[in-house]
Amino acid sequence: MNHRFTITVARAAVIFVKSVLMHREFLVFKQVGKSPETMTTASTRQEVIEEGRKHLLIEEGRKQLLINLRRRTTREPSFKLATDTLNFLRKVVLHGTYNNLEELLALLRENGLILSGAYPSELVMRNLVLMVCKLARESNSRETNGEFDSPYDSLNKLWKKEDKENQIGRSAKTIRKKLIQAVNDIQIEMETCREHISAQGQYLVHMNDVLIVHSLSTSTTLSSFLAGAKKDKKTRVFSVQIPTEPDDHDAVSISLCEVAGKMCEATKVILSGATVFPDGSCLAPAGGLSICLAAHRHSVPVYVLCAFYKIAPFFVPDSSAVIKHSLPGLPVAMASKWAGRVRVLQPALEMIPANLITLFVSNTASIMPSHIYRLIGDYYHPDDVANY
Amino acid sequence: MTRKKTIEKKAQTVPSDEPTNNETVASEPSSSTPNEPEATEQVSELVNGVTNLSMTDKERGEMDRQTKSKEQIKAEREAKKAEKANKKANATSKVVASPAPQIQQHAPQIPNGQTLLSTTQVSKLENKKDVTQKPPSPEPKSAIKKDTARGNREVQFDLNTTVLRTPSEETISDLPKMFVFTDLAPNFNVHPVFHTLAARCERGQVADVDDLCEEFLSAFVKFISDWGAERLHNSDADPTALGFDLDLAIRPQLGYLTEDGRWPLPYALGNLVRQLKREIKRLDEPCKHAHTKEDGTVAAELPGGCDKLKELEEWLEETRYSCFELATNSISTHLMQKRKFSKKIVTFDWCRVVNRILLDSLVGEDPDLKHIVVLDQQLNGRGVRHMDTLLDKNVKLDYGDLRSLSVALHKCSIVLIGCSAVLSNGCVAVPKGSLSIALSAQANNIPFMVCAQTFKFVDKVQTYGRMALLGRENMELVPSSLITAIVTDIRIVPPSSAPAILKAKALESQN
Incomplete structure (x- = not known):
C-alpha cells in the first residue's frame, strides 16, 4: 500500500515539475511574442527559449534595481544610483534582442521609460539611458561612416542626403561589442569623476578662504573636494546641517537659520548639486536656496559640484514634480496628534535658479551656468531627447 | 527730596572741616609767642587769607626787636636750631625702630604656630600706635585675642591662608571657586518676584519679549504693593519723597535683572522701564488736581503715599492692557483689509x-x-x-x-x-x-x-x-x-x- 502511494506521489511530483517547466516555457514564448505551437523545428524552438530567458534576465535586473530603490530609507548618493542604472543598461545591451540600431534604441527607451515612470524624481536614471542611447548611435555611426558627426554641427551638411540604409543594415553583434566598450568607458569616467572634481578644489579655493558648505555628511564628492582644497591651503569651513546630523571634525557646524548672519564672514559657498538643467538652474539639497540668496545679497560666489551624469537634457518647468519629500522625524506623541491634520513639509531637494550660481564644477572643467547647454551636445543626441 | 538734600549737605561739610583743622594745627607754634592777642589775630587772619600771614610776621619781628637785645636774640636762635635738630633725630629713630619692639612685644603672647598674622593687621596696629603715640599696652588687640583663644581649632597646614578666620567670619567669597554660585548668591535687596522672573527666564519658560514684558509688569505690581506696605510701617519715611525712595528701591531690582548693567534690557522692556521711571518721578510732583469729595471738601491723603502708589498700580495695569490687549486688537483690525x-x-x-x-x-x-x-x-x-x-x-x-x-x-x-x-x-x-x-x-x-x-x-x-x-x-x-x-x-x-x-x-x- 505504502509502496503504491509513494509511486503515485512521485508521479504527481514529476507531472507538477513538468507543468511548471511548461508554464515557464510558455511564459518565455509569451515574452518573445510567439506561441509554442507555431514553432516547428527544434532549433528555432531552442532559440526562442534562449531569447525568452534573456528577456527574463533583463526584467529581473530591472525589478532588482527598482526594489533596491524602494527599500532605501534615506536618499543615497547619486553615484550609487548611477552605477546601478549603468549596470542594468549594460545588461540590456548585452542580453537584449535586436537586429539593428532602431530596435536597440527602442529597447533602451522602453526600459528607460519604465524606470523613470517608477521614479520620476530620480533624473540620473533617465540621463544615463539617454546617454547610452547616444553612445549606441555613435558606435553605429563610427561603424558605418568611420566617424561620428555631431548632430549639433549639422548646419553645413543640410544638403547632404542621409544614408539611412547604412545605419539600419549594420550587424547587431558589432554594435553590441562597441557599445559595451563605450559603457565601460563611462563607468570608468564615473569612478574617476570624484578625483577630478577634488583636484579642481586646489585651484578654486584660495588661502584663508572661509567656506560655507551644505550637506557635507551626505555628499562624498563635497567632502573629497574640501579634502583636495585643504591639502596645502588653510581654510575655515562652516558646515550647514541640522542638529541631529553627525558633526564633521574639520568643519564648524551651524544651523540653517544662522547662515544669513554668517554670510558676511564667508568668501565662498560650495554646494553639491543633484541635477543640473540646461538653463543653468540646478536641484540642490533642501536649504540650498536660502544659502544662495544670502550669498547673492553679500556677493559671495556660489560653486555647485556636479558630475557629468547629473546634467539633464530636459528642463523641468514645475520643480515640485521632481522634488521628493523625505521623512519628517517628529516625536511620536506629536505625530499621533497631528496625524491626518497637518502636513509636515520635508523636501529633500530644492530648485536653485541660474542667476544665483557662479560656477558649476564638473569633472572635465568649471562651467558657467549659461554654458551648461553646450555640454548637452557632448552627452545626448537631440533625437533621443525629442522622442523620450 | 529732603533726604537727598541732607546727604548733599553732609558731603559738603565733611571736606570743609579738614583744612580748618590743619590750619589750626599749623598755627600752634605761633601761639607760643608771648603776645597772645596777636596770636589770636593770627588765627583769625589765617582763616581769612594767606597774605595776611606775612603781615603778622613782620609786625612780630618789629616787636621782638624793640623788646629784646641782640645777644638775647642770638641765644634764642641757637636754642631753636638745637631743638629742631633734636626733633629730627627723634623722628628718624621712631620710624626705624618702632616696628621691631612692637612685634617683639606681641610675639611672646601668641602661641607657637599662631604667628600667621596678616601684614595688613600688623600695619593697622602700627599705624594706630603711631597716631596715638601711646606706649604699647601689655594686652594684645582684640583680633589677636580671638585668634589666640581658638588656637586649638586652627588649621595649621593651610599655607595659602594668611588670615585665620572663625566659621562665622567666613564669607561665600572665601570658598573655593568651584563651590561658588554667584548667580545664586542671596541679594536681600531684591524682591522675590524678580528672583522668580529671572529664574523663569533662565529656564526658558518665558517665550518671547511680549511675555517677558507682561510678566515684568505683573511682578512690578506685586513689588509695589509689598514695598508700599513696608513703607507704611516705617515711621521715618518722608511722604514728600515717595518717588525718590521708590526710584532708589527699584535700582537694585533692575540691577539684579541686568546683572549690574552688564547686559542691556530687551528693547521693548527697556521702553517700558523708561516710562515707568518717568511715572515714578512724577509721584513727587505736587498734585495738579486735589482729591475732592462729592460735597466739595478736599479728601485727606492716605498715609505713606498709598494713594499715589495706587495710581501707579493703575498706570501699570493700564499700560499692560493698552500694550497687549488693545494693541493686538487694533493690529488685527488694521490687517483685516490686507489679509x-x-x-x-x-x-x-x-x-x-x-x-x-x-x-x-x-x-x-x-x-x-x-x-x-x-x-x-x-x-x-x-x-x-x-x-x-x-x-x-x-x-x-x-x-x-x-x-x-x-x-x-x-x-x-x-x-x-x-x-x-x-x-x-x-x-x-x-x-x-x-x-x-x-x-x-x-x-x-x-x-x-x-x-x-x-x-x-x-x-x-x-x-x-x-x-x-x-x-x-x-x-x-x-x-x-x-x-x-x-x-x-x-x-x-x-x-x-x-x-x-x-x-x-x-x-x-x-x-
Whole structure:
C-alpha cells in the first residue's frame, strides 16, 4: 500500500515539475511574442527559449534595481544610483534582442521609460539611458561612416542626403561589442569623476578662504573636494546641517537659520548639486536656496559640484514634480496628534535658479551656468531627447 | 527730596572741616609767642587769607626787636636750631625702630604656630600706635585675642591662608571657586518676584519679549504693593519723597535683572522701564488736581503715599492692557483689509500677536484664509504653539523647518512675522532665520509684513549680541529694504516711518 502511494506521489511530483517547466516555457514564448505551437523545428524552438530567458534576465535586473530603490530609507548618493542604472543598461545591451540600431534604441527607451515612470524624481536614471542611447548611435555611426558627426554641427551638411540604409543594415553583434566598450568607458569616467572634481578644489579655493558648505555628511564628492582644497591651503569651513546630523571634525557646524548672519564672514559657498538643467538652474539639497540668496545679497560666489551624469537634457518647468519629500522625524506623541491634520513639509531637494550660481564644477572643467547647454551636445543626441 | 538734600549737605561739610583743622594745627607754634592777642589775630587772619600771614610776621619781628637785645636774640636762635635738630633725630629713630619692639612685644603672647598674622593687621596696629603715640599696652588687640583663644581649632597646614578666620567670619567669597554660585548668591535687596522672573527666564519658560514684558509688569505690581506696605510701617519715611525712595528701591531690582548693567534690557522692556521711571518721578510732583469729595471738601491723603502708589498700580495695569490687549486688537483690525483676499499665510516662529491675527482671520463660516504654513528654526520648535491653537480650526495646516522654505512660499499670499524691536532706521529685530525668509519672499515677490506694537519701537540703530533675561537671544536684524510694511496699533506703516512712530509716542507721553 505504502509502496503504491509513494509511486503515485512521485508521479504527481514529476507531472507538477513538468507543468511548471511548461508554464515557464510558455511564459518565455509569451515574452518573445510567439506561441509554442507555431514553432516547428527544434532549433528555432531552442532559440526562442534562449531569447525568452534573456528577456527574463533583463526584467529581473530591472525589478532588482527598482526594489533596491524602494527599500532605501534615506536618499543615497547619486553615484550609487548611477552605477546601478549603468549596470542594468549594460545588461540590456548585452542580453537584449535586436537586429539593428532602431530596435536597440527602442529597447533602451522602453526600459528607460519604465524606470523613470517608477521614479520620476530620480533624473540620473533617465540621463544615463539617454546617454547610452547616444553612445549606441555613435558606435553605429563610427561603424558605418568611420566617424561620428555631431548632430549639433549639422548646419553645413543640410544638403547632404542621409544614408539611412547604412545605419539600419549594420550587424547587431558589432554594435553590441562597441557599445559595451563605450559603457565601460563611462563607468570608468564615473569612478574617476570624484578625483577630478577634488583636484579642481586646489585651484578654486584660495588661502584663508572661509567656506560655507551644505550637506557635507551626505555628499562624498563635497567632502573629497574640501579634502583636495585643504591639502596645502588653510581654510575655515562652516558646515550647514541640522542638529541631529553627525558633526564633521574639520568643519564648524551651524544651523540653517544662522547662515544669513554668517554670510558676511564667508568668501565662498560650495554646494553639491543633484541635477543640473540646461538653463543653468540646478536641484540642490533642501536649504540650498536660502544659502544662495544670502550669498547673492553679500556677493559671495556660489560653486555647485556636479558630475557629468547629473546634467539633464530636459528642463523641468514645475520643480515640485521632481522634488521628493523625505521623512519628517517628529516625536511620536506629536505625530499621533497631528496625524491626518497637518502636513509636515520635508523636501529633500530644492530648485536653485541660474542667476544665483557662479560656477558649476564638473569633472572635465568649471562651467558657467549659461554654458551648461553646450555640454548637452557632448552627452545626448537631440533625437533621443525629442522622442523620450 | 529732603533726604537727598541732607546727604548733599553732609558731603559738603565733611571736606570743609579738614583744612580748618590743619590750619589750626599749623598755627600752634605761633601761639607760643608771648603776645597772645596777636596770636589770636593770627588765627583769625589765617582763616581769612594767606597774605595776611606775612603781615603778622613782620609786625612780630618789629616787636621782638624793640623788646629784646641782640645777644638775647642770638641765644634764642641757637636754642631753636638745637631743638629742631633734636626733633629730627627723634623722628628718624621712631620710624626705624618702632616696628621691631612692637612685634617683639606681641610675639611672646601668641602661641607657637599662631604667628600667621596678616601684614595688613600688623600695619593697622602700627599705624594706630603711631597716631596715638601711646606706649604699647601689655594686652594684645582684640583680633589677636580671638585668634589666640581658638588656637586649638586652627588649621595649621593651610599655607595659602594668611588670615585665620572663625566659621562665622567666613564669607561665600572665601570658598573655593568651584563651590561658588554667584548667580545664586542671596541679594536681600531684591524682591522675590524678580528672583522668580529671572529664574523663569533662565529656564526658558518665558517665550518671547511680549511675555517677558507682561510678566515684568505683573511682578512690578506685586513689588509695589509689598514695598508700599513696608513703607507704611516705617515711621521715618518722608511722604514728600515717595518717588525718590521708590526710584532708589527699584535700582537694585533692575540691577539684579541686568546683572549690574552688564547686559542691556530687551528693547521693548527697556521702553517700558523708561516710562515707568518717568511715572515714578512724577509721584513727587505736587498734585495738579486735589482729591475732592462729592460735597466739595478736599479728601485727606492716605498715609505713606498709598494713594499715589495706587495710581501707579493703575498706570501699570493700564499700560499692560493698552500694550497687549488693545494693541493686538487694533493690529488685527488694521490687517483685516490686507489679509482679506489672502488665502495662504506663512508665518515663522512663535509670536502671540500673529497667533491672534491668525485666529481672528479664521472666525466666521467661510473665512478667506484656507491655508496656513508655520515654519520653525528646526522641527519641534516654538512654532508648535501655533499648531496647537490652530489644530481644531477648519484650515489646511502645513508645518516645516527652514529647509522647506521654497515649498512653503509656493502660491503664498503674505508672510507674517512678529518681532522683538523696531529700530529707528527701519530695521527690525526678528527671530533668527527670518532674514532667509525675507530674502526668499523678496525673490518670490511676496509681501513680508511685520507685526509690532508701538512700545517695541526704539530710537536705536543697532542691536546687541546678548540681552538681559533672554540670554543670548535668537535675534537678527532684517533691513528695511526687505520689509514691505510694519503693522502697528496706530496703522500700517512702511519701515521708513519708524521715526514718525517714535515722535508720535513721544508726544503722546508728554501729553
